[in-house]
Amino acid sequence: MSTHMRQVGFGAAFLAVAILVVALAASDAGREAVYLLSKPTNWQVGFAIVPHAPSDPYWWTLGVGALNSIVLAAICLVTSSAIGCAVAVLRLSANPLWAGYAAAYVQLFRNVPLILQALFWFALISHLPAPRRAIEIGGVAFLSNRGIFIPVPTGLGWLMLAAAFVAAIFCVLQWRRRSIALAAVGALGLAIIAGLAVERMSALVSMPVLRGFNFQGGLRIQSELLAIALGISLFGGAYIAEIVRGGFLTVPRGVLEAAQSFGLSPWAIFVKVRAPLALRSVILPLGSQYTTILKLTALGLAVGYADLFSVTILAINHSGQTIPLILIMTACFAGLNLLIVAVMNLANRRLAIPGYQV
Known part of the structure; x- marks a missing residue:
């Protein structure tokens, strides 16, 4: 038998043994995961959008953490997109003052680690006045060291x-x-x-009303959620601002001059020509940034927000089942990221402009 054949045989044997070991480990992990998920946790999640009690099983508790991550990601995707678009427009402004402010914002929030930003906002919110001396916002919302209280629609x-x-x-x-x-x-x-x-x-509408030492009614956004949402939104908004600004700069000058020759106003050129062409070129980079924002929600652990990563770590500490829980968390994040990628790819195909190459 030649040396090459022996090497191929040894490689095939090693691969077969590795596959067997992984299959056995996966089988054991699967049985442990099924048994673990049906057990009560006997501990409480610090923040839950849906009802949660210590008697709830692990699968429900992990679902609570996943829902918290999804809500945080949804808030940050919307706010960071709005911030990024606004800052991008300001950076392209002919007013040097506004353009300078926008550039300073981008440089500051892009170059400071997100975890430091989140801790800063959490410390700032923690030092706000108590509910009885809360900062009133427009007579309908109140900001205190326990978070922000806002009106919420009833059923x-x-x-x-x-x-x-x-x-x-x-x-x-x-x-x-x-x-x-x-x-x-x-x-x-x-x-x-x-x-x-x-x-x-x-x-x-249910309005927040001060009764005793706290507010009743309305919706309370806890300080942990507010801090991490502010941090991720401002951090992600700085990156999205550069993506959107780059999209505007890719619009050919000849197209804009042609629009001007038709007598269109600057606003009409922006809405009907420049923005659609820029949107076409930023969809895929935005999809990449959106997946990054989703993964950044795991930093909620730093400020005590009960996201999926935080809940998974607690579950590992209480149960000792590391591999099954890590695999479940990985599958959740991978599924959410693939969903974002699929949606952005669909938008990229639907918004394609015939004859226009990015």
């Missing part, structure tokens, strides 16, 4: 919002189809809903 309020959303979509669709009569009917329905909402505001 009936959510139904009214859903009805208003449907009526608004109906109006827009009928207007685009040039069906003026049906659009007017939709607008009338929207006006009726708005009138009822104003008249029955107290029944539709």
